[in-house]
Amino acid sequence: MGKFAWTKEQETALTSSKDVLLTANAGTGKTLTIVGKIMWMMGLQVGSSEGKHETIPTSINPCKINEIGAITFTRKSAADLRQKLRHELLQSDEPEAKLLALRLDEAFIGTIHGFCESILREHALRLGINPTFKVLNAQVADLKKDEIIKEVILKQLEQEYIETKALARRYRLSDIISQSRAMLREVRWHPERYRNWNSSFVDEQPLPECQDPGDRLSRDLTYGLYTLARSAEEQWQRQLLVNNEKDFDQLILETRSLLRSPKATHALQQIRSRYKILIIDEFQDTDDAQSDIAFAIGGNNKTKLFLVGDPKQSIYGWRGADITVWNEVKEKIQKSGNVLSLTKNFRSDPKVIETVNTICGPAMNQSAAKLRQAGLNTSAIDYQEMEANRASSGTAKCQLINLKASNSAGRRLEEGRKIGACIQELVEKAMIVDPDTNKKRHCTYHDIAILHRSRTNLELFQKGLVEAGIPFQISHQDYNKSTEIADIVNLLRLLINPDDNYYALGFLRSPFVGIRDEVITGIRISDFHQSLLEQAKKFLDGHKWPEYPENSSLPELERFALKRGLETFHKAQKLVGRVPLPDLLRRFVSESFYDIHLFLGNQRKGEESYSNIQGFLQFAEEHRQISIEEFLELWDLSLSKDSPPSLAADSEADLVTVSTIHKAKGLEWPIVFSIQNDKNVSQRRNELIPSDGTFLSSLYLKESDNGPHNEETLAPSNLARLEAEECRLLYVCMTRARDQLIVCGEIEKKTSGFFWERLNQFHSWENISSQTGRQEITDLDLVPLEWLNRIETMDLPPLATTITGPPMQFTSSATEVMTKQRSEEEWQKKYEYGVQSTLSFAGRRSGRIPSQTRGKVIHGVLERIQEYEELPQVLNETLNSMDTVELSGSPGPGSNYWEALELELQEVLKSSDWKWYVKGEHFRELPFVHLVGPRNWHLGAFDLYRPGADGEKALIVDFKTHKLKDADIEQVSQTYLSQMNIYQKAADISKGSVVRLHFTVPNSTWPKKGLDSTI
Known part of the structure; x- marks a missing residue:
């Protein structure tokens, strides 16, 4: 900088x-x-x-x-x-x-x-x-509040509350909860607006400005919601106080x-x-x-x-x-x-900036004037023009896709098909300016975003994209319909209750196992007195497998899949409660090869499914510390709400992004499409409209329940606010584009829409002649199995097979062997009784860190670092990766101790030895397992292994972090001869090798070059 x-x-x-x-x-x-x-x-x-x-x-x-x-x-x-x-x-x-x-x-x-x-x-x-x-997660808090609101509603209905009964006659329970939620937030955040509500409603005489029956109805219904919200708020506050909890609002x-x-x-x-x-x-x-x-x-x-x-x-x-x-x-x-x-915009091409200024300037200024006319001066925002600070690329375009469908649903499907055809052409031919390098390159799916305002009829738009063969990821979708998410949620339910046959059936049919229904039927009828999973374990060995005439090798593949699936599930059961949920899921998905299965069929569909799984894992990461039971409860309640959980998209996948404009804020793409431009702005139901001073605040209810004051006075002024916000939403949508902005609308303007009217008011769009080019899509649920005939079965070569780890009681490390040679008593205390030497804790009183921790830090840096300049960052990352307990009592970051340690590492990294170690092919922290005799295995890891060129011996470097003087290196090195011998024998199996010790202080090696061969 x-x-x-x-x-x-x-x-x-x-x-x-x-x-x-x-x-x-x-x-x-x-x-x-x-x-x-x-x-x-x-x-x-x-x-x-x-x-x-x-x-x-x-x-x-x-x-x-x-x-x-x-x-x-x-x-x-x-x-x-x-x-x-x-x-x-x-x-x-x-x-x-x-x-x-x-x-x-x-x-x-x-x-x-x-x-x-x-x-x-x-x-x-x-x-x-x-x-x-304790701070409650926002979603958990909202779900708990909804439960309290529901309890309060039911209780007031039992107690014959007149206002609550009136609400129940007009609205569904879910609508009353939604309305009460809006009122609860208002009561909590703006209590000054409601100080006089009780006294105003106690008087049975209607207020002078509330003579109309419609106004009285609106007023009474709103007061009913107020009493619900106030009771729920009091109960919520009591619950927080008792549990010593706070939600985000509090x-x-x-x-x-x-x-x-x-x-x-x-x-x-x-x-x-x-x-x-x-x-x-x-x-x-x-x-x-x-x-x-x-x-x-x-x-x-x-x-x-x-x-x-x-x-x-x-x-x-x-x-x-x-x-x-x-x-x-x-x-x-x-x-x-x-x-x-x-005001100087570095993101977008000058042509895009000119279009944004031309459209959004008048739109925002007109909305500001309308607000001022309604007396809402403090809500008015005037437009400020942007100046392009980026040179023209020659690739910029601002274009229109003309729509001809006569209704909203038809336009969504048409948008999907025409945008899909346009995207295919862009990916084949278009050039864009790379956001990272600022150089031109070919367009990919990842460079494109499609932004929409709401989810209405969005499934029709997605259908059009699918027909065009476009791979995409979407910020909001119904995850109940996502097969891969359903599989994972089903797995979690089965882990909680392995005896539940319903979830077991889903597990066995899913790609986690993947066996035929007739096999599962055979498993089930084999013994009705046990759970399906228990039956499956016995069925593996003791029963004849159903044949598959079309391919004789399928039964054996299914048997292998069942065995692997049950073993993976059994391992996962042992880890429940011991491993955080996202880590458990990642391990299961990987060990069951579920992620590989996704790509066996259509590659693009596989990328979409994989992106969904990554989003789900990210969602689980946000709730890392809760149990599976709590997570599933949160997931179920979230799906039942108006706004289901939003799963993070995979930012690296080569997929088109389909997102709401709100979700896209703060992001940018080389090419942006704007859809749903035909939608109009309407008063949001269940939104509280603040008082105008002559009438109590009121919720905007369904049209039949709004009195003249709501419709004629409060609603219009509030609609002016909404239209001003909609103009700002249009500005956000358009400014996401770097090179190309493409909007959908009708040239003939037969259909109006809030965005469309403003997009056309002062700008003429270049029309794209788009052919829909519909692509036939095969039914991916019916996968033909003839590919099985092309598989040749054989034993895996030795290097491709899974190595079974030796029993731990028969293993030892080089350090353990050295300890036993040095002192049988010390070895017994450390490796049989688990007693740490007092020397391992040295350093805490001296303002340093224990030698073991110091060694772990140095080895961590040398394993990670790629370039010398990265040292401060890598050192910081290494410290952040360590447990708090390991660093407790240690000097704080930035202290003289850490400065000295960084200088010590600098000397190592600048040395000619280090530069030679990492030049060319080399491996760091390379693990090895060496069978040296019956029931005798040596385990370890080479700090650095350099295979060397043909005719050259391999080099093993072991870094030692003692602080020594040059004169002491020879004597100390002799104590490590047995360890060096173990390393050399393990490496010699692959290639002749030499072992070298590298002492970080005083940055010296042993034996010296030329003496390596004498070891």
Whole structure:
């Protein structure tokens, strides 16, 4: 970054010493600017201004790395920011930067929930709370709240609540729960809106503005939902208190409440002293509570605020984000800080930028004018034009696919077919600019995204893609219909209850085993008194296998598959509760060869299925610490909700991405298609419309239950807000494209749509003449078995067979042999009784680390490292991979001890010996098993094995991490002769070899070159 050339806008943001509100337009280098700001704050060189040769002056008042606070929108964003910051620190020419990379975990980089949690725990005593609270996973908390809402509804129905009975007559239970959920959040986040509700409803006389029967009905139904939500909230708070738990909402709300209370005086002093800068990313999608927390900490001379976002990308109003907060903060910061903008777009081709400006500028400005006309000035966002900072590539296009279908369902199918044909042509002929290299190359499926607004009729669109033979992955889909996910979930249920024949049947029929139904039938009728799995074990050996006339080899293959499947299942049973769920699943999928099975048929379908499995494993990773039972309960409840779990897509697979626009925010693709442009904006049902001052707040219910005040006054003003957000959604969609933007619509404009009207208002699109070119798809569920006739069976060659490990009681390592030769008593204590020598713990009192841990760190670095420049990063990765217990009591990162260790490793890596070791083919930590006699096996691993060229002996290098003097090397080396002998005999089986010891201190080897052959 020291050689980076910043725009003038970026330089101003980096070097500002005041509070900053930074509008970072799409593709303007927002994350890089945040990284630069952090490095500038720490007093590091960040580069120069664009067009100038002078470097940007460093901060005159630098802060420490632990005085940095950066809040991101998601955990993934936090991980990306941390990774990019570490990369820039390691690339810096300043030695101090590389040390800061090792200490990066001292800075806070995380979500607002993580930030609030850290404040509540660190200052628990000052704030008067119990610091041992547990934070509930968001999905778990939502599902538990829904259960409480359901209980409250049923209880109020039993108690004859009039309002609740009125709701039950009009809505299904799931609808009442959904409506109550929306009201519960409002009651919790905006209690000031409901302070007078009870007193207003106690009076039986109708309010003057509530004379219409429709208004009274809307008012009464909303009050019924309010009573449900209030009761559920009280019960939820009691449950959290009893269990000493907090959900994500409470983390934020409680932090705000405590920081604004008198008891927070001392805590605030400590927090302000800790953080010299507080960075908040995606500030356009925040709310008043998060803003209050930021200004409670910042807005003073100690902690500066650096708030970054793009109000034109505020698209999460349905999730509680409030764009009015941005405008209010803007007014506040203008008085004493800097309101800045980044307008130079580095992402998209100038042609794409011109199209975005032409369409989104008028659309947003018109929506802002409409909001101001309705008196909603604080919700209005004016468009700010972007300037292309990327040279034209000559590959850019902004085009239209013309649709002719007369209805929405027909247009979805037509979109799928025509986009599919277009994609096939793009992959065959189109060139794009590679996002990483900025060089032209051929387009792949991975370079393409299709963005949509909702899931309505999406299955028809997918059908069109399938007909065109397009491989794709989708961000939202019904995972109950995904065969591979169903197989894995069925496996988990069987692991919980192996006696359940229903799940056992699914297991045996699935690719985990893969036997015919007639075989399973034969297994079942063999003995009805046992479970199906128990019967299957006995059936392997004691019963005749059903024949398969079409291929005589199939029964033997099935027998092998059943045996392997049952063995794999038995192993997994033993690991349940001992191994985290995602690790258990990865092992089972691999050992059962399920992942290989996916690719036996259609390669593209296999990639899609494999991507689904990776997404499921990522979902399991997010719930790593819960049991299988808890995970399945969470999975079932998630599927029953309106929004099923979203599984992470495989970012490396060569698949087209089909995603909602919301999911695509923050991402980019060379080519983007926009579909569903014919949809209109409508009032969201079950959304609470805030009061206009003359009428109590109200939920927008189904049309027949909304009175005139809802329909004529509240709803129109709220619809103006929704349309403004929809304009911002269009902006997000269009700015995902780097080279080509292709939209679907009707040239004749027979069908209107919110996006389509704005896409056509000030822009003329180039029409793509697309032929659907439908491709015949074979039924992949009916796989012909004639391929079995082409298989030739034979014994595997020795090197391809699985080596059965020797019984552990007959094995020994080189270290064990050395110990036994040196002292029988020491060997017995260590290897029979498991007693560690006191020397192995040496170092804790001396400010160092135990010798065993030191050796593990050095060996870990030498195993991983590829280039000398990677040393700080690899050392940090090695430390992070070790157990906390191993490093407990050790000096902290950045201490003199770790500096000295890094210098020691530098000497090794710079030596001519090391360069020779790793030149050409070599293996690190190469394991070996050597049978040296009856019931006598030697196990070990060569630190480094270099096969050598023809006629040259192989070299085995064993790194020793003692701290020695040159004069002591000869004497110490003699003690390792038996170990060297074991290594040499094991290696000699393959090729004649020599063994060399390499002592990291004083970076010397034994025996010296030329004496190797005498060992």
